Amino acid sequence: MQDRDGRPLGVAAIGYAFMGKAHSHAWRNVASYFDVPPFEQRVLVGRDAGQVAAAAARYGWAESSTDWRQVVQRDDIDIVDICAPGYLHAEIAIAALAAGKHVLVEKPLANTVAEAEAMVEAAQAARARGVHSMVGFNYRRIPALTLARDLIAEGRLGTVRQVRAAYLQDWLTDAEQPMSWRLRAETAGSGALGDTASHAIDQIQYLLNDRVRSVSGRVHTFVTERPGPCGPETVTVDDAAWATLDLTSGTIASLEVSRVALGRKNGLSIEIYGDRGSLLFDLETMNELRFLDGTVPAREQGFRRILVTEPEHPYLSAWWPQGHVLGWEHSFVHEIADFLGAIGANRAPVPTFETGLQVQRVLHSIVTSSAQSQATILLPPALD
Amino acid sequence: MQDRDGRPLGVAAIGYAFMGKAHSHAWRNVASYFDVPPFEQRVLVGRDAGQVAAAAARYGWAESSTDWRQVVQRDDIDIVDICAPGYLHAEIAIAALAAGKHVLVEKPLANTVAEAEAMVEAAQAARARGVHSMVGFNYRRIPALTLARDLIAEGRLGTVRQVRAAYLQDWLTDAEQPMSWRLRAETAGSGALGDTASHAIDQIQYLLNDRVRSVSGRVHTFVTERPGPCGPETVTVDDAAWATLDLTSGTIASLEVSRVALGRKNGLSIEIYGDRGSLLFDLETMNELRFLDGTVPAREQGFRRILVTEPEHPYLSAWWPQGHVLGWEHSFVHEIADFLGAIGANRAPVPTFETGLQVQRVLHSIVTSSAQSQATILLPPALD
Amino acid sequence: MQDRDGRPLGVAAIGYAFMGKAHSHAWRNVASYFDVPPFEQRVLVGRDAGQVAAAAARYGWAESSTDWRQVVQRDDIDIVDICAPGYLHAEIAIAALAAGKHVLVEKPLANTVAEAEAMVEAAQAARARGVHSMVGFNYRRIPALTLARDLIAEGRLGTVRQVRAAYLQDWLTDAEQPMSWRLRAETAGSGALGDTASHAIDQIQYLLNDRVRSVSGRVHTFVTERPGPCGPETVTVDDAAWATLDLTSGTIASLEVSRVALGRKNGLSIEIYGDRGSLLFDLETMNELRFLDGTVPAREQGFRRILVTEPEHPYLSAWWPQGHVLGWEHSFVHEIADFLGAIGANRAPVPTFETGLQVQRVLHSIVTSSAQSQATILLPPALD
Amino acid sequence: MQDRDGRPLGVAAIGYAFMGKAHSHAWRNVASYFDVPPFEQRVLVGRDAGQVAAAAARYGWAESSTDWRQVVQRDDIDIVDICAPGYLHAEIAIAALAAGKHVLVEKPLANTVAEAEAMVEAAQAARARGVHSMVGFNYRRIPALTLARDLIAEGRLGTVRQVRAAYLQDWLTDAEQPMSWRLRAETAGSGALGDTASHAIDQIQYLLNDRVRSVSGRVHTFVTERPGPCGPETVTVDDAAWATLDLTSGTIASLEVSRVALGRKNGLSIEIYGDRGSLLFDLETMNELRFLDGTVPAREQGFRRILVTEPEHPYLSAWWPQGHVLGWEHSFVHEIADFLGAIGANRAPVPTFETGLQVQRVLHSIVTSSAQSQATILLPPALD
Structure with a gap:
């Protein structure tokens, strides 16, 4: 093939x-x-x-x-x-x-x-x-996040109890920034929710190898009107959203996204707390993963900053010697390498459309919950 | 007097x-x-x-x-x-x-x-x-947070849209840690919620000079049983909680607290995003405040780390020359200095019991919301 | 006694x-x-x-x-x-x-x-x-530095090869800051060298349990004149100094001090590199120690930030629960506790005057080297 | 052309x-x-x-x-x-x-x-x-360093007094790592000095638009023997070096390089202290520049972390929207863009061979000084 x-x-x-x-x-x-x-x-x-x-x-x-x-x-x-x-x-x-x-x-x-x-x-x-x-x-192909997934799969975090995920940007902070197709529901579908929460939700499910089963959430638009060519126009997508997500294993994840969080440029941050270890990641410093091993003595415990540029790290042996950081764009190089590899081997590549649909259902449930005063919404079972 | x-x-x-x-x-x-x-x-x-x-x-x-x-x-x-x-x-x-x-x-x-x-x-x-x-x-008397309040009051953040507050600790991570009076509802009232969320809620209201008007929230107990002297006993307080809080001004705050967030020792973190500036604080580095001034050119914008030890900073002229950090315990020294000062001047010290009651109502509403599948709960108007 | x-x-x-x-x-x-x-x-x-x-x-x-x-x-x-x-x-x-x-x-x-x-x-x-x-x-009694000494004494760093120490402050940055007794050689002895390099040199010798045996160094005055009551006066002490120090074990340490390093408030930073582990410390975040254990697999190596507030840490069991940071002034509380403890037990407290003299000789050798075009100066053997 | x-x-x-x-x-x-x-x-x-x-x-x-x-x-x-x-x-x-x-x-x-x-x-x-x-x-073409040069050229740092530069790596920490051509003087010329100090020296001269005029320095080999195919062989290049550099303007720079600084992967760090502002850079977080503006009130001074990914930043408008970090390899893309641009315009590209020679002379002077007990060596005047 x-x-x-x-x-x-x-x-x-x-x-x-x-x-x-x-x-x-x-x-x-x-x-x-x-x-x-x-x-x-x-x-x-x-x-x-x-x-x-x-x-x-x-x-x-x-x-x-x-x-x-x-x-x-x-x-x-x-x-x-x-x-x-x-x-x-x-x-x-x-x-x-x-x-x-x-x-x-x-x-x-x-x-x-x-x-x-x-x-x-x-x-x-x-x-x-x-x-x-x-x-x-x-973002599954960012080496630090692939490493995070590996550490979790190896049990280094034990039972994961809590996840804190946020994706904060600031490019819509200024209320005078003009209207665009991205701010209209009919063209963009949604705002921060679809664009950035989708990444965060996929990461949560991917890193933990788990699925969201119920959701309470909220979408909100802080800047409801923006200048159009003929005067103010109504913004019809969210610029921020919040949710708590229950996963099938019992893990509870919180989620917050925003396009008006001044000072956060591309701030996808993920914190994962298990009973044996914890992990922290921030996309703005995407070559780093912070890992706390809770099994070492308390006296020397602490989040260690792993610079994910060693040949031992995912995808890294293809690139430069240790210490030479990769850019954001290489997540796509890795994605296409994996995609082509699967095609070549006639294997189904991941994440599948089923996974994409599952994320879509989580997003949709957040909107539904928001419309119902944040009441908890149960999702249909995941397909994969 | x-x-x-x-x-x-x-x-x-x-x-x-x-x-x-x-x-x-x-x-x-x-x-x-x-x-x-x-x-x-x-x-x-x-x-x-x-x-x-x-x-x-x-x-x-x-x-x-x-x-x-x-x-x-x-x-x-x-x-x-x-x-x-x-x-x-x-x-x-x-x-x-x-x-x-x-x-x-x-x-x-x-x-x-x-x-x-x-x-x-x-x-x-x-x-x-x-x-x-x-x-x-x-914590109102931690110099960095007093400074934060001052900057906000001076309008340096413009209109505050979003607040992200968390208070994360890890002293109950180990499920084998024994039962105690702090883990029983009849003695402790609540768990992480009353102990730590109360601090975070007070900070949100204090820093923004605003009041919570409605709440959607959730309390949860990850470790439901702990060893007692005669066998396992049931934990009857929460060890984690989440909420979104609507403030009267339109600001939306998210809140997350935990006693099982492995690696977080005393992690009260507060992020405040306005349309002109933003602030970050973390109690584990309590002598620092991070401030982004959104009015400087984009080319040189960034969160600046202010080491809050200058004589110009709140409470600091009483202590040591610049650069000599204060400990957590001095928040109480400042608190009692302010309390005694008010008594001496026959002024009502703040925060008042009315403020304490308002925080209590927010906590109570989170519990109520949690029992109602996270539905939004409207608070009675604040007393002060 | x-x-x-x-x-x-x-x-x-x-x-x-x-x-x-x-x-x-x-x-x-x-x-x-x-x-x-x-x-x-x-x-x-x-x-x-x-x-x-x-x-x-x-x-x-x-x-x-x-x-x-x-x-x-x-x-x-x-x-x-x-x-x-x-x-x-x-x-x-x-x-x-x-x-x-x-x-x-x-x-x-x-x-x-x-x-x-x-x-x-x-x-x-x-x-x-x-x-x-x-x-x-x-500073020997700052818990993070005492912990550093303990880790080194236990061999966790292996053979220490390099140390980088700096003590940077900025309170003399402004050339218009007036003349004072601290800026005259006859009263102050020296400038940044005696005041801050002495701390750094003591730390190097203390942490490594080693002694400086030779020195190449330099003292310099960036601001040579400052306003006095009757016009400009000549500054006769250094406001910055540099040195490389050879220790008896073969370790080489570099040292840099300044009172004109704008933005550094009380920046005593120490980096220690061994063949099995490394340590980083900064006085501005004095409750933290960063430790890299080089014996763990490369894939998960990294400097871990230890928040030195656990009961297992030096001096800490006397104070507050974990996560509650101490201030700079408590280094003196610990110092006097140790001093009184030694007096009470009729033991000689450390550091002794002999240690103080040894530091003095290092400082003096830096000045001598500076006067000789940075030529290397051999010290007399240490007394203790 | x-x-x-x-x-x-x-x-x-x-x-x-x-x-x-x-x-x-x-x-x-x-x-x-x-x-x-x-x-x-x-x-x-x-x-x-x-x-x-x-x-x-x-x-x-x-x-x-x-x-x-x-x-x-x-x-x-x-x-x-x-x-x-x-x-x-x-x-x-x-x-x-x-x-x-x-x-x-x-x-x-x-x-x-x-x-x-x-x-x-x-x-x-x-x-x-x-x-x-x-x-x-x-590294001149790393956007954060180009921005640093621009800020300095615009006078935002005022008079630069001190520079602290280090280039720390750890790939030769293990004494059992085998001998190679890079560790022999006849093939490699020098060790850390030529490989990494050259970068640091060029940066110092480039950022400050200044030239080194005299040097005191030291080269050292911590691991003097390494395994060869037929037994131990002698390492004939340095694995660490130190220097203080006097620039023509009066600025003094310190320099330290190492290949045995365990935990530092590609740690080119540069600190520049002026009388109006200061800058910090670290190659391991190469998309960031820290800038302190000493002209703002002390109360709100602090090093601000500029994420150098805005369209206003050097080279960035060619790439992705704000917040999407670049990798190390793009410094070469920018270098070749500038080189080709100069060729196309029939302009002499920079840095010239004259600049390269000047760096070489600084390196050579460090070796000479090292052989003369760190005595200060005066350089011939720079050619450009």
């Missing part, structure tokens, strides 16, 4: 804005550092013909196109990487899977639970035919 | 355990560093005659007693400092106020809202007679 | 400025937290009769005096605590020891090597008569 | 180990993020034909070669990027410049002052013919 008839896998990417740029970087670099099946950056797809052509040239794509429908049908395309806005995810992914293309979709999987359910259905049907799919929760 | 008939104020303290030891330290030291009305450490009161006599000798009290009822009636006692367990606060405070003694009560004000209400009634009646009372939320 | 004829030890302190205030605090508090021989704060001595009387009253001394010569001869005085300026140390200490009084001298031991040698001679003679003496390098 | 006869610039890189890999990454990515003259990755040169061919394929080079002498003469090569070991720098660079190729040389410029002088002579002759050269002190 690694290539059809011996030829390299053909890749198409859809979208060339922030995420398209980041994914393109990953496609451009992955084979220099990881052993992956042969592939080619064939087509970059976007809406504006001139801009997408320029982006394709910059980022190493052989051609460009403005017609994703046509591209996902091309015989020389084996993989479709969807970096388009969330409301397009379902339609493109379902079409690509139907056409027998492996699909990678940026997170969150979709804007609604219904879309996500349809995507899962399509993914399951495709999987039965050896056609694979994955949702791009790239 | 500073002294009666020209003689120094006579002080009695009730309790000689952790809080009694800390308050005794403050009484013993306050006059060396602050200008306060003349006073004498007359009596230390406790249950065990031998132990309280020894403690009195160590901590500088002229005598000891086992009978608080008798002590609060003594003519040579003007001030009663109540460091006894919470369930005794109401009875002692009401008796002392009735006897015309100024009263300082350790936080939380009481174990129940009903007790707190009775105490407020007694305090109001006494206040009309020039007899004063105060609840001991000592 | 603990008391003469059954009566408490009588203490006299000389000096009531910064150090006198800090020592007075310690005398006032030590017996509340540590088991020490009975003693009384009898006399505080100073130059200004009115001020010293007021200070005596504030800080708990029974009387005051302006005549140290008379005080050190009094029969009811058993201990003399010398907090006077450095140029008076030798004269007072020698007189007090000759009068049979135990002596505690603030660091540095003296302003010159000759004075320090005379003091050692007096101390040795007195010691033979059961009269004890100690130099007050109080 | 941007291209000859309209064709893209042809690039050859020599070396495919650590530095060759890092430079290749930069060549492969620079045009995606920066506007640079058109160029092509034509040839990768190495000693082992098979390995260099594989590396060329992985890293995006059109061909490979084992003969640098032939490559530097090729008409289709316009730029030679020298990543070979230091002892080859001079020979290759001089040949390439003579052949009219623009040359980029990894730091340090050479292994000896004599080689460096010959290279400067060649560079000056070539420059007169429009052929350019640059030495690769890539």
